Amino acid sequence: MTNHWVDIKNADVILVMGGNSAEAHPCGFKWVVEAKAHRKAKLIVVDPRFTRTASVADFYAPIRTGTDIAFLGGVIHYLLSNDKIQHDYVRNYTDMSFIVREDFAFNDGLYSGYDGSKHTYADKSTWNYEIGDDGYAKVDPTLQDPRCVYQLMKAHYARYTPEVVESICGTPKEKFLVVCETLASCSTPDRASTILYALGWTQHSVGAQMLRTGAMVQLLLGNIGVAGGGMNALRGHSNIQGLTDLGLLSNSLPGYMSLALDGEQDFDGYIKKRAPQPQRPNQLSYWKNYKAFFVSMMKSWWGDHASADNNWAYDYLPKYDKLYDVLYAMELMLEGKMNGYLAQGFNPLAAVANKGKNIRALAKLKWLVVMDPLATETSEFWKNYGEYNDVRSADIQTEVFRLPTTCFAEEFGSLVSSSRVLQWHWQGADGPGESRSDLEIMAEIFTRMRTLYQKDGGAYPDPIVNLTWPYANPLSPTPEELAMEYNGKALEDLTDPKDPSKVLVKAGTQLSAFAQLKDDGSTASGCWIFCGAWTPEGNQMGRRDNSDPTGIGQTLNWAWAWPANRRVLYNRASCDPSGKPFDARRALIAWNGKGWTGSDIPDYKADEPPENGMGPFIMNAEGVARFFARDGMAEGPFPEHYEPFETPLGYNPMHPHNPLATNNPAARIFPADKAGLGKSPDYPHTATTYRLTEHFHYWTKHARLNAIVQPEQFVEIGEDLAREVGVVAGDRVKVSSSRGHIVAVAVVTKRIKPLMIEGKKVQTVGIPLHWGFKGLTRPGYLANTLTPAVGDANTQTPEFKSFLVKVEKA
Ligand SMILES: Nc1nc2c(c(=O)[nH]1)N[C@H]1C(S)=C(S)[C@@H](COP(=O)(O)OP(=O)(O)OC[C@H]3O[C@@H](n4cnc5c(=O)[nH]c(N)nc54)[C@H](O)[C@@H]3O)O[C@H]1N2
Ligand SMILES: Nc1nc2c(c(=O)[nH]1)N[C@H]1C(S)=C(S)[C@@H](COP(=O)(O)OP(=O)(O)OC[C@H]3O[C@@H](n4cnc5c(=O)[nH]c(N)nc54)[C@H](O)[C@@H]3O)O[C@H]1N2
Ligand SMILES: [Mo]
Numbered sequence: 140m141t142n143h144w145v146d147i148k149n150a151d152v153i154l155v156m157g158g159n160s161a162e163a164h165p166c167g168f169k170w171v172v173e174a175k176a177h178r179k180a181k182l183i184v185v186d187p188r189f190t191r192t193a194s195v196a197d198f199y200a201p202i203r204t205g206t207d208i209a210f211l212g213g214v215i216h217y218l219l220s221n222d223k224i225q226h227d228y229v230r231n232y233t234d235m236s237f238i239v240r241e242d243f244a245f246n247d248g249l250y251s252g253y254d255g256s257k258h259t260y261a262d263k264s265t266w267n268y269e270i271g272d273d274g275y276a277k278v279d280p281t282l283q284d285p286r287c288v289y290q291l292m293k294a295h296y297a298r299y300t301p302e303v304v305e306s307i308c309g310t311p312k313e314k315f316l317v318v319c320e321t322l323a324s325c326s327t328p329d330r331a332s333t334i335l336y337a338l339g340w341t342q343h344s345v346g347a348q349m350l351r352t353g354a355m356v357q358l359l360l361g362n363i364g365v366a367g368g369g370m371n372a373l374r375g376h377s378n379i380q381g382l383t384d385l386g387l388l389s390n391s392l393p394g395y396m397s398l399a400l401d402g403e404q405d406f407d408g409y410i411k412k413r414a415p416q417p418q419r420p421n422q423l424s425y426w427k428n429y430k431a432f433f434v435s436m437m438k439s440w441w442g443d444h445a446s447a448d449n450n451w452a453y454d455y456l457p458k459y460d461k462l463y464d465v466l467y468a469m470e471l472m473l474e475g476k477m478n479g480y481l482a483q484g485f486n487p488l489a490a491v492a493n494k495g496k497n498i499r500a501l502a503k504l505k506w507l508v509v510m511d512p513l514a515t516e517t518s519e520f521w522k523n524y525g526e527y528n529d530v531r532s533a534d535i536q537t538e539v540f541r542l543p544t545t546c547f548a549e550e551f552g553s554l555v556s557s558s559r560v561l562q563w564h565w566q567g568a569d570g571p572g573e574s575r576s577d578l579e580i581m582a583e584i585f586t587r588m589r590t591l592y593q594k595d596g597g598a599y600p601d602p603i604v605n606l607t608w609p610y611a612n613p614l615s616p617t618p619e620e621l622a623m624e625y626n627g628k629a630l631e632d633l634t635d636p637k638d639p640s641k642v643l644v645k646a647g648t649q650l651s652a653f654a655q656l657k658d659d660g661s662t663a664s665g666c667w668i669f670c671g672a673w674t675p676e677g678n679q680m681g682r683r684d685n686s687d688p689t690g691i692g693q694t695l696n697w698a699w700a701w702p703a704n705r706r707v708l709y710n711r712a713s714c715d716p717s718g719k720p721f722d723a724r725r726a727l728i729a730w731n732g733k734g735w736t737g738s739d740i741p742d743y744k745a746d747e748p749p750e751n752g753m754g755p756f757i758m759n760a761e762g763v764a765r766f767f768a769r770d771g772m773a774e775g776p777f778p779e780h781y782e783p784f785e786t787p788l789g790y791n792p793m794h795p796h797n798p799l800a801t802n803n804p805a806a807r808i809f810p811a812d813k814a815g816l817g818k819s820p821d822y823p824h825t826a827t828t829y830r831l832t833e834h835f836h837y838w839t840k841h842a843r844l845n846a847i848v849q850p851e852q853f854v855e856i857g858e859d860l861a862r863e864v865g866v867v868a869g870d871r872v873k874v875s876s877s878r879g880h881i882v883a884v885a886v887v888t889k890r891i892k893p894l895m896i897e898g899k900k901v902q903t904v905g906i907p908l909h910w911g912f913k914g915l916t917r918p919g920y921l922a923n924t925l926t927p928a929v930g931d932a933n934t935q936t937p938e939f940k941s942f943l944v945k946v947e948k949a
Contacts, residue, residue, distance in 0.1 A: 141708040142333065142369035143558035143700070145692035148173040149367030149725055152325050152332035154318075156185040157207060157340030157349060161192040162832045164337075164373045167557070168192075171335075174367075181321055185210065185310075186339065187827055187903045188855070189890035198321065200314040203894050203901060204827045205343050205783035205941035206307050209793075211352035212780065213304035214319055216296040218359045223323035225361025228721075230280070232712050232755055233358050233764045235289040238269045238277040243776075245295065248793060248800025250775040259773075259805050266776045267769045268418075268761070276418045276761050288767045292355075295777045298793065307780060307792050309894025309901065325360045328721035331367035332360060337375070338829075342940040344803045347933040348778035351768065355778075358764050364712030364742070364755065366691055366725035374557040377547060381555035384701065385625075385666055389463035392456075393436055393625075393666035396429065399453075401460040406450035415760040421751050422762040423744055430658040432667035435627060439663040444605040446660060455602035464935035465491050466928050470809050472500035483510040483577065484544070488517040489837040489911050492926040492937040493812070495879050498530060504537045510580060512546045512570075513841055516911045516921065524912040526882075527920055544577050545570030552618030553672070553680045558706070561672050562698040563680040579615050586613055622680070623649060626673040627656070627664025649675050652703060668701040679704070691725055693738040703740050709764075711735075711743040711755035718749035773932035774805040783941035784808065784929045785876075787819045787901045805932040812928045817877035822943035824860065826874070826904040828922050829940075834907075840914030852919030853884040855905035856946060857891040863902070864946050871949035874904060874925065876942060881906075881920035882949045904944055 147153065147170035161168045172195075174180035184193040185200045185207075193199040202210055218224055229235050243265040244251040252262035268276040269286075282289045301312045308315075325332040334357060340349040354363070354370045362368035374380050386393040396413070403409050414429040437451040445452040461467060465487060471477035473496070480501070491497055501507060501520050509518040521535040522528065547554075549570040553561045570576070586608070592600040609624075610616035626649055633644040633655065644655060653670040656662050664670050672679050684696035693706055700706055707713070710727040714720050718730025728737035730749050735741035747753050754762020768776045781803045782791050794800040830836075831849055839845035854874055856866075866872055868887040873880055883906075893900050910919030929938050 140369060140371040140373075140557050140559065141363060142366070142371055143560065143692075143706050144170055144556070145558075145694070146366055146369070146707065147171055147333055147335070147371070148177065149331065149691055150174050150180050150333040151178060151330045151367065152321055153180055153182045154185070154322065154332060154334045155182065155192050155196070156334065156336055156353070158335055158337035158373055159186065159190040159192050159339070159829065160335050160337070160373055161195060162190060163830050165832055167373065183318055183321055185318065187891070188829075188905055191832070198314075198317055200310050200318055201892060201894060203307070203309045203896055204825055204903065205345070205786075205938075206309075206780065207340060207349045208345060208352050208778045209299060209307040209780040210304055210310060210315070211349070211356055212296050212299035212778065213301060213315060214322060214356050215292070215352070215359065216299045217301075217316075217319040218323060218326065218356070219293050219296065221323065223326040224359045225326050225328060227328070227715055228361030228712065229359060230282075231716050231763075232361075232364075233288075234268070234276075234761065234767055235287065235292075236278040236280050236282055237288050237761070237763075237767070238279060238284055238286050239288060239291055239767060240265050240267050240269055241286065243267075245775070245777075245779075247797045248779065248781075248791065249797070249804055253799075253804060255799055258807070260775070263770065266767075268767075270418065274416060274418065275420060292766050292777060295779075299780075303792070306897050309896050322356065322360065325362060328361065328715075329724075331362050331365050331722070331725070332357070333362070333367060333369055333371055335371050335373055337373045339940060341931070341934070341936050342938060344784055344806045344929055344931055344938045345774070345778070345781055346931040346936055347772065348774060351772070352778040355766055358766065361712075361721070363764060364707065364709035364727075365721065366707060366713065366727055369707070372557065377556075378554040380557055380559065381553070381561075384555055384559075384668060390459055392433075394432060394668040396433060396436070396667075399456060399458045401458045403458055406453040409453070418761040419754060419763075421753055422760070423747075423753055423757045424760040424762075425757045426760075428653075428656070428658075431656040431662075432653070432664070434658045434660060435656045435662045435664040435667065438630060438660055439624060439627060439665040440607060441602075441605055442607040442663075444601075451660070452602075452605075455605075462935050464930065466809075466930050466935055466937060469493075469497050469500040469928070472503050475503055478505045479507070480504055481508045481510070482517055486511070486515040486517045486837050488520045489515070489921050489923065491928075492923055492939060493878050493928040494921050494924040496812070496928060497923075498528075502530075502535045502537060506538045506540065508540045508542060510542045510544050510577060512544055512574060513838060514541065514913055516837065516913055519913060524918065527912040527918050542580055543572065543574040544580065545574045549574070550576055550618070553622060555701075558700065559702075560698050560700045561669065561680045563678060578618070578621075582610075582614050582616055619678075621665075622678065623673045624663075625665040625669040626650060627662060627667075627670050629655075629661065630663055631661040633657070633661060649673060651675065671703055672699050672701070689726070689738040691738060693727070695738075695740070705740040705742055707739055707742075709742055709755055710739050711741065711757075712764075714749075716749060716752075774803055784927060784938055785817050785822070785941070785943040787823070787825050787943065788897055788899070789819055792897055803932050806929060807932065807935070808929045815877055816927060816929075817943040819943060822876060822945045824902045824904050824944050824946055826876070826906055826925065826942055826944040827940045828906045828908045828926065831907050831909060834909035837909065837911050837914075840909060840911065840916040843915055846915040849909065849916070851884060851917045852881070852910035853886045853907065854881075854946075855886045855888050855891055855907075857893060857902065858887055858889060859893045860891075860902040860904070860946060861885065861887040864948055866948050873947045873949040874906065874944050875947075876925040876927075876944045878927065879924040881922065881924055883910075883919065902946075904946055
């Protein structure tokens with residue numbers, strides 16, 4: 140979240156799109172209820188289904204799955220053509236006035252630089268601003284230049300008229316316009332809207348661009364960095380925010396640093412690329428500190444083995460050639476190139492797209508380790524469970540090890556919430572039986588591996604035998620030790636640059652803030668954004684003072700938020716260029732003549748006078764927010780609608796004559812998966828998968844009370860589809876995709892209606908995901924029997940939310 144849970148109460152309009160927060164985040168949803176009750180906030184829900192969130196909304200609009208870019212592109216067109224944008228904000232704080240390179244182009248659904256044979260944008264160099272001789276981006280403050288971002292964006296989205304939106308999304312024009320008008324009411328400085336989203340946006344082949352389109356709407360309305368605004372990703376597992384913060388994705392490092400790419404063997408080049416020079420006068424480009432963050436991390440990992448002489452052990456880090464995401468892992472297993480797999484707190488057979496493929500993949504492994512408190516579908520993938528897991532056990536040679544772990548309530552430590560708040564929690568009970576904590580298991584695996592490398596050597600044992608392992612009991616590191624390590628400490632006395640005789644931080648002392656990190660090896664910090672969580676004053680994550688001096692929910696003494704205990708990111712943008720809050724009733728910070736103060740920690744240089752003109756988006760070298768994604772995105776600088784890989788239309792209404800632009804042109808799909816995609820004549824219905832409040836994924840079916848409230852697998856179909864296939868509520872239906880089928884009870888509902896898409900009736904089928912063949916509920920089919928193995932082009936998150944099926948009476 141750019142903002143935080145409590146801050147939702149400050150919103151005037153709440154758009155829930157691509158999520159169902161009343162159901163999946165029922166505790167946090169209370170802040171939506173507060174905003175409705177106390178601010179008369181309007182709640183709008185846009186979802187293919189009339190959800191539990193929709194049932195308490197002021198307005199609901201239906202949408203076809205996978206078409207949110209067309210919808211939001213239409214909103215952008217509405218805001219620009221009706222001049223419903225916050226002028227002061229967009230002119231000063233975004234790249235609207237920046238001039239784009241002459242050779243940047245968009246034709247037939249494809250941007251410049253596309254290589255059709257590789258299905259990727261091989262050359263993204265044209266996706267950039269014109270950079271002048273002074274190193275600064277060229278701008279036209281009048282916004283008249285036809286190559287400025289404002290003009291290009293306006294032309295790009297002019298194609299998304301309300302009629303086009305209706306035809307692609309199935310959202311009736313009148314309903315679409317109500318959503319536009321309600322959002323547009325927040326283009327004034329005294330009103331703010333927030334967007335709450337989750338998987339309904341991320342789990343698509345164009346997921347990352349859906350979020351970007353939402354962020355563009357928020358920027359046009361001047362709603363980023365202000366109280367009650369923001370782009371708010373409501374996250375999943377209790378610590379999934381912590382997972383990305385700590386860099387557990389295959390291409391990232393802690394604190395959103397990035398692993399080097401294959402070929403980036405030169406250390407200085409690696410740093411230079413990630414620590415860009417400012418591209419506007421007097422700009423702070425905060426990533427200029429990248430080297431300090433990186434070197435401190437390497438010191439934390441390898442201590443004295445990381446020194447200036449060996450580039451801080453840069454060669455110890457792998458350089459990556461591809462994303463090693465879970466879809467790729469399954470592909471490698473099938474190809475016989477991955478022989479072992481460790482599933483820690485993960486049930487991939489249930490959770491990953493295309494179960495049939497995944498069974499064949501797991502069956503090729505030599506060994507599989509499952510670290511889990513429960514016996515899961517994954518740990519028993521080799522066992523025959525009749526129609527629910529119809530395998531021949533005798534043909535499967537994979538050796539499976541189950542290591543029983545404790546569960547979160549049997550441990551203590553920190554969890555990071557969607558609000559970026561690191562909250563310390565305490566153990567409720569000891570784990571049962573032979574269970575051991577994840578920490579102990581990992582520590583023992585590591586120390587045993589290290590012993591083997593010490594004894595036998597190997598191709599490159601250095602990174603393993605030299606790893607720092609400073610814990611009092613090497614077989615059982617404590618959460619306190621780890622938290623202190625992530626925060627970091629001084630390795631030498633840190634002195635005042637103006638007076639070297641003055642020691643500011645003594646060697647061995649915990650650091651207070653990431654501003655103290657150095658690039659010369661004198662500091663260590665395992666994750667720079669967590670620096671400040673365990674200071675010389677102690678554990679900041681355990682703080683429980685909920686006082687809220689300004690009454691807008693800024694409880695700065697409740698636990699600790701990264702970065703720097705800041706609760707609302709980009710909060711400099713909540714003030715006008717002179718440093719005065721756009722809305723005094725919701726002030727986060729203000730310039731008081733000498734410094735920035737207020738109810739939040741300034742996301743800016745604390746004593747920087749506004750008249751110097753530094754931009755508020757200090758993580759971008761140009762100091763402003765980007766409508767034009769000049770780097771980073773896989774499929775282009777402006778989001779464009781592409782159809783889901785399994786489309787009920789078979790073509791892209793925006794580009795009907797270019798088959799290369801039917802689906803995301805930059806998405807990766809393996810040949811066999813592509814050949815196996817379903818087509819609409821055989822699989823005429825559009826399906827989506829989702830959660831229910833009563834279950835948490837695949838594990839609460841092991842708990843008796845949850846099993847009682849939702850005992851049996853069902854699918855939701857509309858009354859019209861039920862009539863078409865000849866079933867009534869309670870009948871069993873067979874739902875098939877090109878990859879397999881499930882059989883479940885039909886819930887026939889008014890909550891899902893057919894949509895008219897390009898003149899054709901399209902039915903939506905809703906498939907809750909919680910059932911399987913282990914646990915106390917009635918055995919059921921894994922929903923991922925049906926889903927395709929294709930992912931978002933940037934993140935490889937599978938397209939769980941939009942695929943084709945056929946519904947029949949069972
Ligand atoms: N009770 C409970 N709570 C949970 C979980 C759980 O299993 N049980 N899981 C947790 C986890 S890990 C996560 S990640 C979060 C997920 O939180 P959510 O994303 O809110 O949950 P989902 O139910 O997967 O999907 C949300 C909604 O997206 C809609 N949708 C599908 N396709 C589209 C589309 O193309 N456009 C739009 N606009 N909407 C679409 C679906 O109809 C559904 O209502 O929930 C967390 N909370
Ligand atoms: N079709 C479809 N598929 C989906 C989704 C969807 O919307 N549609 N959503 C996706 C999403 S967002 C998610 S997050 C995944 C969820 O997929 P998973 O994360 O694989 O699902 P969970 O059932 O939450 O599995 C977590 C496992 O962790 C175990 N566990 C609990 N506590 C601990 C612990 O402290 N230590 C260890 N080692 N184990 C523990 C639990 O017993 C459980 O078996 O599913 C994904 N798959
Ligand atoms: Mo999730």
